[in-house]
Amino acid sequence: MKFVVSSTELLSHLNAISKVISSKNTLPILDNYLFQLEDNRLTITASDLESTLITSLDLDNTEGNGDVAVPAKLLNDTLKEFPEQPLTFQINGETSAIDIYSENGKFSIVGQNGEDFPALPELKEEAAATIEVNHDVLQNGIAKTLFATADDELRPVMNGIFVELGAEDLTFVASDAHKLVRYRRSDAKAEIESSFILPKKPAALLKNLLPKEEFDVKLQFDDKNAFFTLSNYKLICRLVEGNYPSYNSVIPSNNSNKMTVDRLELYNTIKRVSVFANQASNLVKLHIDDNQLVVSAQDVDFSISAVERLKCQYEGDEIEIGFKSTFLLEILANLSTSDVRVELSDPTRAGLLLPAEKDFDEEDVLMLLMPMMINA
Structure with a gap:
């Protein structure tokens, strides 16, 4: 030929x-x-x-x-x-x-x-679901959650993005047990309620291909494989088998302490202060009271420390909470709005980081981070 x-x-x-x-x-x-x-x-x-x-x-x-x-x-x-x-x-x-x-x-x-060359897997017609997904919804869902997936050989279900199709919305969830991201779109729906776990590698491949896409993506999946049909490409991947943990149960609902702060200022402050954190723990402390946020870190072994103050809008009681700086920076880097809202209940429970204002009404972004013990 x-x-x-x-x-x-x-x-x-x-x-x-x-x-x-x-x-x-x-x-x-x-x-x-x-x-x-x-x-x-x-x-x-x-x-x-x-x-x-x-x-x-x-x-x-x-x-x-x-x-x-x-x-x-x-x-x-x-x-x-x-x-x-x-x-x-x-x-x-x-x-x-x-x-x-x-x-x-x-x-x-x-x-x-x-x-x-190995033969391609085939879809089980009797167990298959088919949905047309807006390329932009799929791109954002993967881009916002991929960074939060785990590398856990013992729990492979955590190593992918959980995609939940519902009559009301389409939800993407990723977690590594320290941080959790839930990205929900109300402008994407499915006739049947179903879900699957998309592994990290094909998710990363889609993240690279989707920005060039202009049309809806045809998504077909059964209990073993998913087929993504784009204009010029087709991706077939084996899904992660197993049940994804109940993620809604770990999201705290009654958070009486709410802070709104400039996202970029907070990001840059944590980046500077975390240089002085203990290298093993990467712990940074946030002390919030009276519209002022104090970010601090120290490494007792080397007798070094750093403190920076930021203005914020705060409603709630005085609180001091510790987070791993690397995780906090990752989350702040993956939020796109100019201001971020931080919701806390107490220093032992997870903190929520949300965009202060939505890019558009159909989008719902929630990021959760587990705290660290301050006195450990």
Whole structure:
């Protein structure tokens, strides 16, 4: 088979799907892209068995049909060095030898039989659910929650984003037992109530692909796999099996102490003060009273300390609470509004961080952080 393709267009598609290829593949064939040519359409697949990304290009100049596995790293490294130009791929169906002709040269690669590439999982029609999701909703849901997923080998359900489809809204939840993020959209609904846990790697792949998307994403899933169909890409991933913990039960409801403060000022203050925190605990203390927030940290071992004061709006009793600075900075970095509202009940219970004003009415963002013992 033979086809002509633009070097930069091909590289652009390969860069988008190459991130799925693992550096420690159990099957050598997975170090390759699967090229399939059929009726002027080139379909390229990359997989690590758990996640599979498929993209396709429409070509004008092709001869014959067929498939071949092409070494991914070698092809990517070669294409990076080409300026924009048409490349002619000539593939021997019997030997899987690949010759690439450029304007001035010829490059020969040894491919593999495309039939050795693992077959794609199939959706169980009787157990499958299908929903059209706005690309923007999916992008924001993943972007706002991905940072809060865990790396916990003992509890794999915590290593993904819990996606809950309901008649009223669509909810994304992630937690690592220290912090929790709940992102809810009332402008996205499903006819049937269902849920699944999206693993971290395919979530990160979607986060990279969705900003370029302009249309709704078709989402199909059963008890084992999820299929995301975008304009130019299709992602298939194995879902995390198991039941997600009841996240609503850990969100405190009666928080009598409420503070509103400039998010960027608080972020920069914590960044400066946390340099002086104990390196093992990263503990920073927040002391709030009378519209003033005092952020402090100290490392007794090195006799160093830091204190900074910030103006805030505060309703409630005088309170001092400790947080791990790295987690607090992560949460503040992932809130987008200019002011942040912090809701606290007492120093031993989780604190809530919320946007002081919503970007738009249909969005509901809640971030929760467990406190640290101040006197430990």
